[in-house]
Structure formats: C-alpha cells, structure tokens
Amino acid sequence: MDPLDLANGQFLHLSRFQPERLTSPKQWVLANGTAIELIAPGIIMAGPAQPGTKHIVLSCGIHGNETAPIEMCSDILDTILTGELALKHRVLFIFGNLPAMNIARRFVEENMNRLFSGAHKQGSNAECERARQLENVVTAFFADAREQDEKLHYDLHTAIRDSKNEKFVVMPYLEDGREHSAKQFGFLAACGVNTFLLSSAPTTTFSYFSSASCKARGFTVELGKVQPFGQNDMSRFEQARTALVALLSEVDFAPRVNLDSLLIYRVNQVINRQHEDFVLHFADDTPNFTDFRQGQLLASEPGAEYHAEFDGEAIVFPNARVALGQRALLTVIPTTVEKLDV
Numbered sequence: 001m002d003p004l005d006l007a008n009g010q011f012l013h014l015s016r017f018q019p020e021r022l023t024s025p026k027q028w029v030l031a032n033g034t035a036i037e038l039i040a041p042g043i044i045m046a047g048p049a050q051p052g053t054k055h056i057v058l059s060c061g062i063h064g065n066e067t068a069p070i071e072m073c074s075d076i077l078d079t080i081l082t083g084e085l086a087l088k089h090r091v092l093f094i095f096g097n098l099p100a101m102n103i104a105r106r107f108v109e110e111n112m113n114r115l116f117s118g119a120h121k122q123g124s125n126a127e128c129e130r131a132r133q134l135e136n137v138v139t140a141f142f143a144d145a146r147e148q149d150e151k152l153h154y155d156l157h158t159a160i161r162d163s164k165n166e167k168f169v170v171m172p173y174l175e176d177g178r179e180h181s182a183k184q185f186g187f188l189a190a191c192g193v194n195t196f197l198l199s200s201a202p203t204t205t206f207s208y209f210s211s212a213s214c215k216a217r218g219f220t221v222e223l224g225k226v227q228p229f230g231q232n233d234m235s236r237f238e239q240a241r242t243a244l245v246a247l248l249s250e251v252d253f254a255p256r257v258n259l260d261s262l263l264i265y266r267v268n269q270v271i272n273r274q275h276e277d278f279v280l281h282f283a284d285d286t287p288n289f290t291d292f293r294q295g296q297l298l299a300s301e302p303g304a305e306y307h308a309e310f311d312g313e314a315i316v317f318p319n320a321r322v323a324l325g326q327r328a329l330l331t332v333i334p335t336t337v338e339k340l341d342v
Contacts, residue, residue, distance in 0.1 A: 035047050044092075076241065094138075158223055273325070273327075278328060288318075
C-alpha cells in the first residue's frame with residue numbers, strides 16, 4: 001500500500017471500516033525523506049530523516065463521539081502523507097476507540113480513558129485490549145527518545161457539556177519531585193487554552209499513563225464540545241491546529257505566556273459514584289466550571305452527601321450515569337503555580 005493511498009482521510013476511513021487492511025506493519029519513505037510506519041489500525045508514526053529533539057504523541061478518539069480532534073488529527077496526518085508538511089520531529093498519531101466512532105458513542109462496553117496504567121487487566125473486552133495495545137505502542141515510541149529529548153503526549157478530547165471555559169487542560173499529577181513545565185503552559189496557551197486543572201492524585205487516564213510510566217509531559221486537552229462527525233465548526237479549533245503544526249514542523253516552537261493571564265485550578269474533590277441512586281443536585285445543562293458557595297449540596301447517594309467546601313468551588317466533568325466506582329464529578333478551586341521547570 002502506497003502512503004498516498006492513506007491520504008485524504010483514507011487512513012481513518014480504513015481504520016474504522018476495513019481495519020483488516022491495516023493489520024500488517026509497513027514502512028515507507030516519502031520523497032521529502034519523511035519515514036512513515038503503519039503500526040496498526042488507527043496507529044501510524046511519521047518522522048524526518050534526521051529526527052529532532054521532540055517525540056510527540058497526538059491521540060484522539062479515546063472516546064468515540066469526540067469527533068473534532070479526530071477530524072483535526074486526520075487532516076494534519078494527510079498533510080504529512082502528501083508531503084505538504086515537512087516534519088522536524090517524530091510524531092505518533094493514535095485514533096483510539098475505532099468501534100465507538102462507528103456507533104457515535106463515547107465507548108462500546110467500557111470507558112477507555114479509565115483503563116490505562118494497567119487498569120485494563122481487570123477486564124476482557126475489546127476496549128481493555130485496545131488500552132493495553134496503546135500502552136505498549138506509546139512505551140515503545142518513547143523508548144527511542146534520548147535522555148535530553150522532550151517526550152510530549154497531547155490526548156485531545158471534547159467535553160460532553162458546555163463549559164464556561166471552552167478549552168481547558170487536565171495536567172496529570174506529577175510524582176518524584178517533578179514540576180510542571182513553563183514551556184508547556186506557553187504551548188497550550190498558543191492552542192487557545194486559558195484554563196488549567198492540576199490533578200492531585202494518580203489516575204487511570206491515557207495522559208497520566210504517559211506521564212507516570214514514560215516520564216513524558218502528558219496532557220488531557222479539552223478543546224470544545226462533542227458534536228457528530230461533519231458537524232464541527234473547525235474554525236473553533238484553528239488555534240490548536242496551527243500550534244500543533246508549528247510544533248511538528250519547527251525546530252523549537254516554544255511560545256511563552258504570563259501565568260497571571262491564565263486560570264489555574266487544583267482538584268479539590270474527586271467524587272465517585274458508589275450507588276445506583278447517585279444524584280447531582282444541579283441542572284443537567286449546568287456548564288463545566290460553574291462555581292458554588294461553601295456548603296451547597298453538589299451530589300448525594302445513600303449514606304453520603306457531597307458539599308462545596310469553599311466559596312467559588314467549581315464543578316468539572318459531572319456525569320451521574322458513570323459506572324459504579326467511577327468518577328462522577330470533579331470539583332476545583334483556584335490555585336497558583338509556585339515552581340516550574342523552564
């Protein structure tokens with residue numbers, strides 16, 4: 001198969017509807033020297049003849065109905081496959097939950113973004129198997145980085161509900177004395193993001209896996225709201241697309257930002273649904289980042305009530321219908337970042 005046969009959206013199309021045609025790994029070199037490696041359906045790598053100092057994972061579609069990042073990544077991939085975009089760094093594209101895309105749902109059996117860091121071992125469905133495969137592929141990709149190189153993972157999403165802050169980033173909990181990166185605050189701001197959530201504990205998300213297991217800079221990037229394929233206003237994603245293309249095609253695209261211009265929160269409460277009768281005590285259409293007064297009831301279930309602990313405590317990712325034991329609500333409060341890696 002010629003790489004041009006995978007352009008014009010064909011890699012994504014074949015991955016979704018004829019994955020058997022992409023099951024054998026293949027490698028090519030384009031006329032401009034770009035090396036292409038087809039790894040599996042929905043997984044493809046590209047890199048220049050002389051790789052730079054960044055090793056970049058762009059993942060999307062971990063939830064199958066979050067279509068704008070899928071369309072954006074497919075478009076960027078096409079410019080690489082046709083030779084229009086010349087890379088300066090290696091990039092691994094991941095289109096995650098292909099079967100869920102085909103039924104326009106978040107997942108088929110299980111939320112894939114709760115299956116990383118080994119959580120997939122607790123199940124036996126196709127999403128567990130795909131999470132295991134993605135862990136292995138990302139680990140192998142980052143293993144080729146030199147010690148001084150940058151390892152970056154942007155897991156691109158769109159949110160189920162409206163948000164007072166349309167674009168925001170969840171920054172995984174950092175262990176072993178690591179600090180957040182000033183450079184990455186700048187890059188993500190260039191993507192149009194002005195709101196950052198600092199996680200306070202390990203999770204089983206894809207970006208946390210890359211951060212904890214591969215010591216990459218991993219981020220869950222929320223770029224807007226869920227829409228069906230073909231119904232996204234892609235102009236709302238142009239800043240992110242432009243910044244990602246610059247990251248891939250420039251030796252060191254490193255925009256800076258004044259942190260005082262950003263909204264930075266830390267996670268205060270992680271509220272998991274433990275009973276069938278779990279209830280959120282605000283309207284279903286309440287936007288992300290809506291804030292509450294101290295003491296207001298946010299959620300309840302038999303034997304437990306969950307209240308705002310601070311004035312201005314805001315809600316993120318509320319979903320009363322998650323599986324038992326999974327996160328039904330995050331609450332966040334404003335914070336500052338005192339120490340950064342340069």
